Amino acid sequence: MIPLVKNVFFKEKGTKKKLCRFIEKTDALSFGKECEKFENSFALWQNRKHAVFFNSGSSANLAILQTLLNLGTIKRGDSVAFSALTWATNVMPIIELGLKAIPVDVEIETLNVSSRTFKSATEKNPIRVLFITHLLGFCGDMEKIQSYCKEKNILILEDTCEALGTVYKGKKLGNFGLASTFSFFAAHHLSTIEGGAVCTDDPKLARMLKIVRAHGWDRNLGEDGQKKIRKEFGVSDSLYAKYTFYDLGYNLRPTEISGFLGNAQLSHLNTIVKKRESNFKKFAEAIYTRTDLYYPIQSNHLDVISNFAFPIICKTKEIRDSIIEACNKKVEIRPIVGGDMTKQPFFKKYMKGSQIINSTSSLIHEQGIYFGNNPDLSNSDIKILISIFSHDYKKN
């Protein structure tokens, strides 16, 4: 059986050994130097000024919206548009924080929101924020989306949890908006087992993200940052200074174990991206050319494609069902991420009437599947995958 996730880490054995030694020699394993080192290195890798490390990508999504609310950049009731084809915790924080979640349909050629689908969504609703997902390492025409958002004063947040390392028009995804979120869950590009981050160039946002991450207090702002905020709020009582809660927050902190793993895996990230891209190209050449069976997905607009799974959108449900049968006990497959969010019970419960009629997201929900694109796939795994997915299902 070829699983969705072959290994928890790249260079798994060595990484686990190093992790055991690190735990043995480290006293306090709560947020500390390893996490801060990872934040600095990850910001550099991503070409952004700040990276704030979280305990998951879901936490990063929740924190960036809470941060914008705390800063007054957005207010409860504002409309936040999101890609209808995404993961639940891209949408849930929008609803949880009293914002209006507006689904935006995707294009069949890219699986992603385009300037066309976004413009059509804004015709019906005034949008304050576009929280766009770069699904499975692909993206839409981001430069056009960017200029439209600038014209309409719409903030862009990028959920980059599935696209770490993809480069579009010379820029890594996650660099097209005010802030971008990342996931370091084991099945994603870079694993800290569980983990996430928010990247931004805005120092005010980075400061509030750290306050939101840890109880609303100032512990992780550094000495200068603490002096500044205490002065701003007139906090002089030395006993209470460390127990002053400045704004709404949570406890979304990662541990030093995650920080250590982030640092260890980051040194392999370029190799990981290259391997996945090389696998992707082999699969695309053999599988997307079967246009009688599948909708081809475009990647030639990308300078680098970095995905952890290979998506296939079948032309009919019958083809999809034949593939599910052919994969039985041989290849682990699953739907395209979380499918069309507007079909999910939570969305119907809280956002009644917000469905998109006859959407492409719905077609992908019904007819799409993916298998894992791991850097550790062997040549024989790749051969098996290609033979299963390029089989002539129409003749069966």
Ligand SMILES: Cc1ncc(COP(=O)(O)O)c(C=O)c1O
């Ligand atoms: C698009 C997207 N956003 C957010 C998340 C949440 O990340 P995490 O699993 O680290 O909480 C995921 C997870 O798969 C995702 O695919």
